[in-house]
Amino acid sequence: MKGIDTTTTCPNCAIALHSGNRDSDAHLPSFPRYLLETNDPPTYLETSEVQNALDESKAQILRLDNTITALQASLEKHRRLRQSAADQLRRGSIILSVVRRIPTDVLVEIFNLTVPDAARKHATNRCPWVLGRVCSRWRAISLALPELWTTIDRKIPLAMVKAHIDRSLPHPLTVELGFSDTGSVELLIACSARWAVADVEMRAFMGPALAKVQGRLPLLRRLRYNDNNGFRSFSAFENAPALRDVTLSGKASLHLPWSQLERLNMKVSDSVGLSQLRQAHNLVALSVTGRPYEQPQPGGIGLAFAPTVELPRLRTLLIKDGVFLRSLVLPALEDIYISMDISAVPSLVERSNCHLRIFTTDVQCSAADILAVLEHSPGLVQLRSSAVQDALALLTGMTVPPLSDANANAYARPLVPALRALLITGVGDAPACAQLVAMMESRRASTMCAEPVVCVLDFVKWAQLNLHAVETLRLLKQRGFHVEWLTGPQSLDRYRSWRPSYP
Template identity: 30%
Template sequence: MVFPLASHLGTNYCPTDEELPEIKALLIQPALRLKRVDDEIAVLQKAIDKLADERESLTTYLDGYNALLSPVRRLPLDVIQEIFLACTPTHRNCVMSALEAPVLLGRICSSWRSIALSTPRLWARLHVVEPGPPSFGSINPILVETTGSKSAAKAAQRLDQVKAWLGRSGQCPLSISLHSQSEGFISSPSFLQELISFSRRWQHVDFTLSPGTLNSISHLTEMDVPLLESVKLSHHYHSLSATLQLEHFRIFRAPRFSSFRLVGNNFVGRDIEAMPLRWNQLTVLEMTGSTWQSSVTSGIALRILRQCPELRICQLSVNDNELDLDGHAPGPIVELRSLLTFRLQSHVMESSLVGLLDRLSLPELRYFSLHASGAHGPLSLAEIFARWAQLERLEISGNTFSKSSLLDSIRNLPDTLKHLAIHDALQASSSPLDDDVLALLTEVSAPCPALETLLLNYCTNISDEALLLFITARMSSESKANLTCVRVTFQRSITLDILPSLQPFVSRGLDLSITHIPILVHEVESSPWQGLSDNALPDPWSPYFSQF
């Protein structure tokens, strides 16, 4: 069929006066046909709408009765409560948010809300964030006053929510964490005072507050906290207006007390020994902070550990800046037969560090982490590692060792070791962590035959070729090792792309991550990278061990 003027359709062509009647005549029949089609569609649409209404009515009828047959309706109340409890976080306390249980469970239906509100165990764990003070960056006094009023109203509202939450917990033991946003300020005592009213049901508490506010719980005695098992006290590093009076904290004498964590350096080392703790029943002890500010010396650490025969987890920040005769002098061996995890941050000379570890007997140790920022000289832990026959996880800073001492220490690692992490310092061009270390782990009779995970952070002196040889040897069919994870961060540009060669191992299940972070060298006068966030390198001592 020939369509007149078809070549002009879809263009900007303007018809002539003679062509206009012709075009209008062409449109008469199609317009009539279009009207008939629209009429037919209307009839059919009416029939479809009628069927759709009937379908909706039938669906509503069926859904209503099928809901009565739902298996959830037949679950016993105690089973539903256990399901609700399984919905709450297991690694931390619950937060006051409708995005997660238990608050979220009350938003589903009235029945679930009733069950949630009547299940005390759902409300026995709580994380509270105390609202921070108003910003003082503005010079407008009206704006400051308005912001302060809003902050006070928010704090009052949140305090009411805390009361309501804990009021639903019945008589259950409580796990509570309170975090103040008032860094550099005195924390408000209102939230802590409200929590103190529930002290007889405290089981686990974690307070991050200013030292002055933390001292307000020193009036509590062991009779006020009969269920208390663990305490974690943290304070802001910039809150220097007061120190923790730990020797006055009588809650540490609670009959079930077994876990003590202290984060921060506003304390005096000798006062730690004076704390009224039940040292002999502690299973967890952590005293951490900036090592160069810590008042815990090697001698203090040994005297404390000597009183803790039941320890299973220990983390210490030790500083021997001053002469510590007890820490350097020979003494009896401290035996910790139950210790499984030992994390040590130290700012000491190598002789003090070796002396400290040499006087510890840890026959069941499984995980050891060492960050010795102040060690100098050929630190060697070969003899110590050889004694830890059950060690499975090791995390160390490579710049703590000399080349020979690092190799000796690795050679003496027990055959049980499965996870090894070595961190280098930023821009450590003289680091002992180089190809020889990987070559040692690549040999036929290499140390750590059971190695599963290798983490190398900020390598400068390890080549891509050495890493390729290590992974290939460890993943070969002749190797008895079970290498499952390799994560390496190079502090340099890539020289050889080894990923294609390693792809077969990745296909077999190897968790592989290789990252190259070149050092950016800037001109003195200007740099095209200046001011960019990706110019900053990540912290080499981020919690890498959490990947174990």
């Protein structure tokens, strides 16, 4: 017996939907049970019924196959419709994206922060070149900003050098010379009147060409010059009225307007270098390696240093060999960084009558040498030492003694009472940690002392602090002191951060 067919049609795809029962769809035809469980032959009537059931099953399969085909076609259609909707959503989201709606003036500021870009090796993948490959709007903006194109390094080919020169007009240039292509050097020399910063890696073929810039450097304010070939007494940069910052390396020997320089990084190894330094009497910041010319004293007794050089305006000094200090008088010195032999610092301070505020050393030195510097520098604000041999003795010397012992103690007047920052190494064992706590508490309790911020550098420990350090750090922070305890890479990063502030 067949049921009632209540077929309806889908309004979207016109596929028949069955909301009611239909025997042919809801129930499969049945066969006599005993015939399924035995091998008995069916009767004539049973054969006819089974055949009718088989015919009905075949018809049902055909109907279901047709329905499945129609549903699959509808499913594929709806999948395409969904993909179209998703693509439309993506395109609409792109139109409303934040990056697309960034105002032009904001993009200009962002673009200006991308150069110079030293992150990539290949010039075409660096800013500002890569900006023009994003979209036509970005390309138009980048081409309309001449300041983006003012940095020309030695890695880019001739065609790109020419593009930088043309697109940067009329702005001053930051140039690097040292190309293997002489055409690039000639292009840059032709526009030397626009140089503001020049980084010269002197090559053998560049001497005659570079000589042409003499008298054509009205804007040059910073020069880095490296010469490993020995072009002695090169005078191309002698007439540069705006030059204030110079770095010389290798065998560089230049005629420069020494008296107008304010920042200088050079090596002094003979009387010529010392004479040049003597002319640079307006220096404010100096980094120097080597030591002044030495010669035997009359009679062959010992060595006599060249006459002293006074630099009355010098405030910042980085010096490789502290022995050089014996040749200097620096009345305005405030910041000194020494990498070798700090024993001459106290006599320099006394001779110059200067007032040190920052003292930095990365040479292995004794606590006694550092304490001698501190005794001559009551106005010291920052002390940085990355290699003190006896941190316990240094911390003991910086500890303010009790008032009851003041009249008998050599440190009755506290050392460096204005000290606000202490960076030190070698604080790891129990006595040094205990002395660090005592030093901090004594300086807090003293009415004459500022309370310093402490940073302990531990270059050896790459994972965790030892128990003494952990407990000391916890105790100091618990008592409200400002303290850092850096290990491994963090210590190295902090140590490397000291150098960039010097020429």
